[in-house]
Amino acid sequence: xxxxxxxxxxxxxxxxTPQVPFRCVLLVDCFVTRQTMRAIxxxxxxxxxxxAMTWGRNSEDWHDTFDLVVCEYAGAGEVPPxxxxxxxWHDGESLGDVIVFAKRVATTSSQGVELANLIVIDLGxxxxxxxVKSLYEQA
Numbered sequence: 001x002x003x004x005x006x007x008x009x010x011x012x013x014x015x016x017t018p019q020v021p022f023r024c025v026l027l028v029d030c031f032v033t034r035q036t037m038r039a040i041x042x043x044x045x046x047x048x049x050x051x052a053m054t055w056g057r058n059s060e061d062w063h064d065t066f067d068l069v070v071c072e073y074a075g076a077g078e079v080p081p082x083x084x085x086x087x088x089w090h091d092g093e094s095l096g097d098v099i100v101f102a103k104r105v106a107t108t109s110s111q112g113v114e115l116a117n118l119i120v121i122d123l124g125x126x127x128x129x130x131x132v133k134s135l136y137e138q139a
Contacts, residue, residue: 001116003117015043019116019117023117024120027128029125030124051106059089070084086106
């Protein structure tokens with residue numbers, strides 16, 4: 001199942017309770033402070049994301065922030081199973097390629113759990129819901 005969420009103001013990001021566990025594609029087309037980046041990554045992780053893919057502006061920084069958030073849950077031990085997450089960044093790839101990856105490759109968690117639910121979170125000025133849905137159907 002595909003869900004699309006457009007967020008024009010990253011500072012006001014709030015994720016409604018999704019079907020868990022889920023996978024997420026984070027599309028970033030705007031400047032986001034480090035503090036807001038961290039808060040968004042924490043919110044997505046806490047909501048039950050188990051596979052996060054980042055694309056767009058500073059995608060590698062977003063990826064690293066997800067990894068940092070997950071590692072902090074471990075403390076001195078192992079990451080709790082309900083917080084473990086696979087993360088990838090897709091710098092230099094087309095949006096279509098990322099959607100294909102999300103639909104066809106990023107389908108299970110690191111623990112082998114099927115991730116049937118995909119949420120595409122789009123941070124920026126331009127709403128791309130119709131484009132994302134079309135790319136997903138074509139993938």
